[in-house]
Amino acid sequence: MDDQRIGSDLHKDLFGPGFDWGVSTAAFQTEGSWDIDGKDESIWDTFTQKKGKIFGGQHARVACDFYNRYEQDIDLIGQLNIPNFRFSIAWTRVIKNGAGEPNEAGLAYYDHVINYCLEKGITPWVTLYHWDLPQVLEAQGGWTNRHSVQWFSNFVTVCAKRYGDRVKNWMVMNEPAVFTGAGYFLGLHAPGRKGLGNFVPAVHHVTMSIAAGSKILRALVSGANIGNTFSCSHIEPYTDKPRDVAAAKRADVLINRLYIEPLIGMGYPYADLPVLKHIQRYIKPGDEDLLTADLDFIGLQNYTREIVRSSFFTPYVGAKLVEAKSRKVPLTEMGWEVYPQAMYEVIKKFSAYPQIKNIRITENGAAFKDVLENGRVNDEKRTRYLHDNLQQVLKAKNEGCPVNGYFVWTLTDNFEWAEGYRPHFGLIHVNFDTQERIIKDSGHWYKEFLAGN
Numbered sequence: 338m339d340d341q342r343i344g345s346d347l348h349k350d351l352f353g354p355g356f357d358w359g360v361s362t363a364a365f366q367t368e369g370s371w372d373i374d375g376k377d378e379s380i381w382d383t384f385t386q387k388k389g390k391i392f393g394g395q396h397a398r399v400a401c402d403f404y405n406r407y408e409q410d411i412d413l414i415g416q417l418n419i420p421n422f423r424f425s426i427a428w429t430r431v432i433k434n435g436a437g438e439p440n441e442a443g444l445a446y447y448d449h450v451i452n453y454c455l456e457k458g459i460t461p462w463v464t465l466y467h468w469d470l471p472q473v474l475e476a477q478g479g480w481t482n483r484h485s486v487q488w489f490s491n492f493v494t495v496c497a498k499r500y501g502d503r504v505k506n507w508m509v510m511n512e513p514a515v516f517t518g519a520g521y522f523l524g525l526h527a528p529g530r531k532g533l534g535n536f537v538p539a540v541h542h543v544t545m546s547i548a549a550g551s552k553i554l555r556a557l558v559s560g561a562n563i564g565n566t567f568s569c570s571h572i573e574p575y576t577d578k579p580r581d582v583a584a585a586k587r588a589d590v591l592i593n594r595l596y597i598e599p600l601i602g603m604g605y606p607y608a609d610l611p612v613l614k615h616i617q618r619y620i621k622p623g624d625e626d627l628l629t630a631d632l633d634f635i636g637l638q639n640y641t642r643e644i645v646r647s648s649f650f651t652p653y654v655g656a657k658l659v660e661a662k663s664r665k666v667p668l669t670e671m672g673w674e675v676y677p678q679a680m681y682e683v684i685k686k687f688s689a690y691p692q693i694k695n696i697r698i699t700e701n702g703a704a705f706k707d708v709l710e711n712g713r714v715n716d717e718k719r720t721r722y723l724h725d726n727l728q729q730v731l732k733a734k735n736e737g738c739p740v741n742g743y744f745v746w747t748l749t750d751n752f753e754w755a756e757g758y759r760p761h762f763g764l765i766h767v768n769f770d771t772q773e774r775i776i777k778d779s780g781h782w783y784k785e786f787l788a789g790n
């Protein structure tokens with residue numbers, strides 16, 4: 338691969354000063370040390386023990402061993418010229434029994450991570466909730482329990498008071514549509530619940546929790562830069578027939594609009610997806626005033642587009658995705674279409690909300706089949722993917738969209754939820770038997786790009 342050729346038409350300076358360049362990770366996917374220093378069990382610790390839920394019966398008890406190797410990995414971030422590091426705090430490490438007393442050993446661990454970042458000149462960006470709800474709280478209903486708003490508020494308060502003197506960039510939750518949809522409706526992710534009766538209350542309580550968390554951060558952290566991340570996909574109808582167009586609109590509500598609209602003061606999008614009216618049974622007097630979040634930016638996380646067709650037999654939504662593999666298009670190892678234009682489309686879509694003044698791409702990346710040969714991973718497809726998506730970010734920015742940051746998913750190959758260790762998204766290869774790290778060609782390309790070469 339000729340890295341210079343791939344990057345020759347794109348330069349960091351084109352994005353302007355003040356553009357935030359970074360890399361993103363998540364606690365459960367990287368840390369390991371699942372029962373160390375007073376850490377409690379999370380819903381994902383429990384879920385990975387269930388037969389048939391994770392590819393190959395794999396688990397994250399060791400993962401990338403970031404808990405013990407954080408200095409090594411932060412050193413690698415510095416070596417790659419990456420100025421901003423997004424990571425999450427494991428609720429189960431810092432609060433005993435989910436809603437009990439703070440756990441000093443867990444709190445001290447993140448002190449070390451944050452302090453080491455700052456020592457190395459790397460700015461920490463903290464995600465408070467990246468899917469690892471304490472199992473003890475799930476046993477009480479998890480996000481279907483209205484008390485979850487208070488449980489989460491307590492967690493946010495502890496973190497804000499402990500780290501707010503050093504951490505100014507915060508994301509309240511990661512991808513609420515994914516963890517409620519896959520975890521409380523489809524049962525594909527932890528905690529493995531299914532059905533509308535679980536999904537609908539979880540949606541409302543998560544939305545309220547995001548809003549509450551943002552306001553706690555505002556009150557407790559001086560100079561805070563507060564955001565929330567949202568999974569989003571560019572949605573297109575399979576044909577121009579009215580039924581497919583209508584189906585795509587309904588899918589767009591579920592995938593892109595469900596959380597952002599109430600959080601920016603528009604309320605739930607009932608009109609375009611009537612099944613959402615079931616949320617009303619969980620709304621208590623005064624809740625509407627508690628849904629709007631105090632956000633400085635939103636984080637968009639885009640990987641692909643989705644093609645949608647009408648489906649009479651799909652309950653509630655009346656729509657189904659047309660799988661990318663059936664459309665004979667280029668695919669990643671996740672089976673997702675390689676379609677960089679989706680990045681431009683979602684930035685334009687979210688920029689159209691007048692309430693949204695600042696956007697950062699907080700995840701973007703691709704899993705491809707990596708081959709380690711002679712100490713090198715020549716991952717040209719990943720490099721091309723990152724380059725082409727950055728072109729689309731720049732196109733949107735040049736058209737006036739308020740996009741001011743880009744974070745690659747992810748630093749190291751890691752535990753990718755139900756897919757286990759099969760898909761590799763990292764800029765850095767990890768041998769999970771030895772924990773050896775090798776920077777891939779895509780990592781070297783990003784390093785050179787960030788150096789302005």
